[in-house]
Amino acid sequence: MDTAISLRNIGKMYKLYYKQQDKIIEAFGLESLFFWKKNNFQEFWALRNINLDIKKGERVGIIGKNGAGKSTLLKIISGNISPSEGSVYVNGKIQALMELGTGFHPEFTGRENIKSSLIYHGFSPKKIKQLEEEIIDFTELEDFINQPIKYYSAGMYARLAFAVSTVLEPEILIIDEILGAGDASFTTKCSLRMKKLTQETGATVLFVSHSMDSVLEICNRAILINQGMLKYDSDPLTVSKIYNKMIRLEDELVLRAKEARLRKKDCRAINELSNEFVPLLFRFCVDKDHPTSRHIFYKISLSCDDNEIANLMVGAPMDNDTNSLNKIIDGKGMMDWGKSQHKGGDFFRAYQNEEGIYCHAPFQLCIPKHLIAHENIRLKINADIDKSEKVHLDLWIKDNYERVSTLDSSQDFFDISLSPYISRIGGERKNLSENQDVQQLEKENNFSEVVENTDLEENNRKTEYSYEVFKENNSIYGTQEVIVKSVDILDKNNTSKRLFFIGEDLRFKIDLYAKEKIRFFVLVISILSTEGKPIGQVYCKSSDLGINEIVGSETIYAAYQPLRIGSGEYMVSIGVFKHYDLNVERENESYCVVDRAVFFKVTQPESIKKGLGAFAHSCTWQYKDIYLTYDPTDHYKSS
Numbered sequence: 043m044d045t046a047i048s049l050r051n052i053g054k055m056y057k058l059y060y061k062q063q064d065k066i067i068e069a070f071g072l073e074s075l076f077f078w079k080k081n082n083f084q085e086f087w088a089l090r091n092i093n094l095d096i097k098k099g100e101r102v103g104i105i106g107k108n109g110a111g112k113s114t115l116l117k118i119i120s121g122n123i124s125p126s127e128g129s130v131y132v133n134g135k136i137q138a139l140m141e142l143g144t145g146f147h148p149e150f151t152g153r154e155n156i157k158s159s160l161i162y163h164g165f166s167p168k169k170i171k172q173l174e175e176e177i178i179d180f181t182e183l184e185d186f187i188n189q190p191i192k193y194y195s196a197g198m199y200a201r202l203a204f205a206v207s208t209v210l211e212p213e214i215l216i217i218d219e220i221l222g223a224g225d226a227s228f229t230t231k232c233s234l235r236m237k238k239l240t241q242e243t244g245a246t247v248l249f250v251s252h253s254m255d256s257v258l259e260i261c262n263r264a265i266l267i268n269q270g271m272l273k274y275d276s277d278p279l280t281v282s283k284i285y286n287k288m289i290r291l292e293d294e295l296v297l298r299a300k301e302a303r304l305r306k307k308d309c310r311a312i313n314e315l316s317n318e319f320v321p322l323l324f325r326f327c328v329d330k331d332h333p334t335s336r337h338i339f340y341k342i343s344l345s346c347d348d349n350e351i352a353n354l355m356v357g358a359p360m361d362n363d364t365n366s367l368n369k370i371i372d373g374k375g376m377m378d379w380g381k382s383q384h385k386g387g388d389f390f391r392a393y394q395n396e397e398g399i400y401c402h403a404p405f406q407l408c409i410p411k412h413l414i415a416h417e418n419i420r421l422k423i424n425a426d427i428d429k430s431e432k433v434h435l436d437l438w439i440k441d442n443y444e445r446v447s448t449l450d451s452s453q454d455f456f457d458i459s460l461s462p463y464i465s466r467i468g469g470e471r472k473n474l475s476e477n478q479d480v481q482q483l484e485k486e487n488n489f490s491e492v493v494e495n496t497d498l499e500e501n502n503r504k505t506e507y508s509y510e511v512f513k514e515n516n517s518i519y520g521t522q523e524v525i526v527k528s529v530d531i532l533d534k535n536n537t538s539k540r541l542f543f544i545g546e547d548l549r550f551k552i553d554l555y556a557k558e559k560i561r562f563f564v565l566v567i568s569i570l571s572t573e574g575k576p577i578g579q580v581y582c583k584s585s586d587l588g589i590n591e592i593v594g595s596e597t598i599y600a601a602y603q604p605l606r607i608g609s610g611e612y613m614v615s616i617g618v619f620k621h622y623d624l625n626v627e628r629e630n631e632s633y634c635v636v637d638r639a640v641f642f643k644v645t646q647p648e649s650i651k652k653g654l655g656a657f658a659h660s661c662t663w664q665y666k667d668i669y670l671t672y673d674p675t676d677h678y679k680s681s
């Protein structure tokens with residue numbers, strides 16, 4: 043039999059206790075105490091519906107964002123925790139290198155730890171002597187081997203743990219992140235050893251790492267775990283491309299969400315994701331207190347002009363993750379959401395009588411702040427509504443839930459315009475958490491992150507990078523006889539983008555507007571680092587473009603073909619000046635300057651592993667009368 047691991051319908055549910063003492067009470071078996079409310083926890087599915095077969099000799103990389111469920115999966119396979127549902131079949135002796143600090147004694151020296159591990163595994167004294175030297179040799183820790191390992195760095199520890207585990211010739215080797223602590227040359231050494239192990243002894247390797255390079259180097263198969271589900275299973279290159287694309291799309295969304303909010307000189311790193319979104323609190327309810335039947339909900343999403351901007355797979359793992367922007371709110375005994383379920387690959391929950399004291403089934407979806415006033419925001423719901431009663435959809439606006447729609451059983455897909463409602467949230471200054479349910483939840487369940495204080499009015503932006511936005515952000519100055527009406531950043535397909543690769547084509551589209559006739563102006567674009575350091579400046583006179591006068595609207599493009607600046611975040615100032623003299627220090631008189639209020643980001647193509655530096659300069663090589671022009675961006679483009 044060549045199967046090493048087989049997982050069928052694996053799911054892992056953690057009980058999240060509302061109060062710490064509930065956990066302790068259950069752990070000590072004191073549930074019978076009269077004052078303890080039974081079932082005082084939330085069910086949190088960290089993994090669900092995982093089906094996976096791994097053959098002997100495969101080296102499988104497990105990829106996914108933080109909190110995706112990778113470690114939970116490995117712990118289930120290694121037997122550290124048991125699954126809540128499904129079956130695990132493991133064929134072979136497992137060695138698991140999971141967390142630093144496990145397996146070794148901190149007070150023992152490196153050598154003593156090696157010996158005790160080998161003794162534990164029943165090797166003869168002669169074999170121990172031979173393996174001890176082999177391990178020390180592999181770790182290159184000769185100088186430290188007689189020191190207690192409590193003084194070891196994470197990298198040193200990783201070397202020792204890896205070397206010991208691999209000489210034990212495991213049939214299945216599980217490695218979770220630990221090699222990340224080592225340096226690049228050590229990773230290569232480990233990679234070779236793992237390949238040897240799989241080829242010579244048919245060992246199977248499961249490997250978790252955030253480093254895509256290590257996965258590509260070590261593995262011959264990769265799986266992508268996202269929000270507790272197995273999303274892709276293919277060769278490492280394909281899966282790493284899908285993963286990188288997923289990360290890039292999220293990056294792009296954050297950049298766009300961020301851009302409408304950023305003020306002059308306010309160029310913090312993109313790390314406060316949740317600050318860029320407005321939570322919308324919805325609920326399902328019926329005319330009575332509780333539904334009399336079961337109404338099934340599958341997927342709920344928000345879209346803007348048909349682009350999905352938020353989605354919630356109801357019933358899928360982590361659908362009630364309090365750290366998520368989009369989630370159902372399922373306080374037990376408070377809400378009427380049934381348990382998370384799945385059938386034939388579809389996840390769902392029922393809205394049913396759970397005797398929740400709030401008599402409804404609430405959920406939250408987050409909308410990027412700059413889209414709150416958009417005229418085409420729609421809520422899409424896949425559901426199976428029982429015909430015995432109507433289910434209402436309400437949205438929390440000002441101090442109340444307001445009815446947005448009523449869902450009846452004649453359809454299973456609902457497409458509801460939200461714009462009339464959420465534009466009113468735009469005028470709302472109140473903290474959503476003044477909602478009584480949410481307050482109660484926060485109090486009882488520590489769900490403080492369910493809703494946050496959102497200064498909605500202030501973020502009620504019209505469009506991205508428009509004159510109105512610049513003005514509201516105090517990012518504009520000048521006489522305004524000509525104004526920068528809007529700015530967009532386009533790629534070579536004219537798609538609006540904020541995230542570019544070095545060597546890609548980037549074009550600024552600048553819409554100008556003059557109420558009265560203006561005969562001459564100079565357009566200047568200045569790119570700066572987010573610390574304010576000038577990176578590059580270009581300018582152009584209107585007369586050079588054949589513009590003899592401007593009245594009304596005109597569009598001017600500035601193309602960077604190719605973009606030569608290196609990885610990083612950049613801000614852009616765009617100025618329309620009356621004249622532009624490079625030889626004077628003081629600022630030239632301006633019609634309109636958009637000051638450091640347009641942002642974009644540059645990354646390098648994933649296939650390029652070397653750091654490309656701050657600027658992709660071209661150069662001409664010469665040898666005697668041979669001239670050879672080398673443009674690095676030609677190379678990046680083909681990558």
Ligand SMILES: Nc1ncnc2c1ncn2[C@@H]1O[C@H](COP(=O)(O)OP(=O)(O)OP(=O)(O)O)[C@@H](O)[C@H]1O
Nearest residue numbers: 056057086088106107108109110111112113114115
């Ligand atoms: N003992 C636990 N109790 C409750 N929740 C847990 C527990 N262990 C993990 N979780 C939750 O399960 C989810 C998956 O966690 P896991 O550690 O498997 O993710 P991961 O993909 O390994 O993340 P990372 O890359 O950050 O290590 C997370 O939301 C985590 O908070």
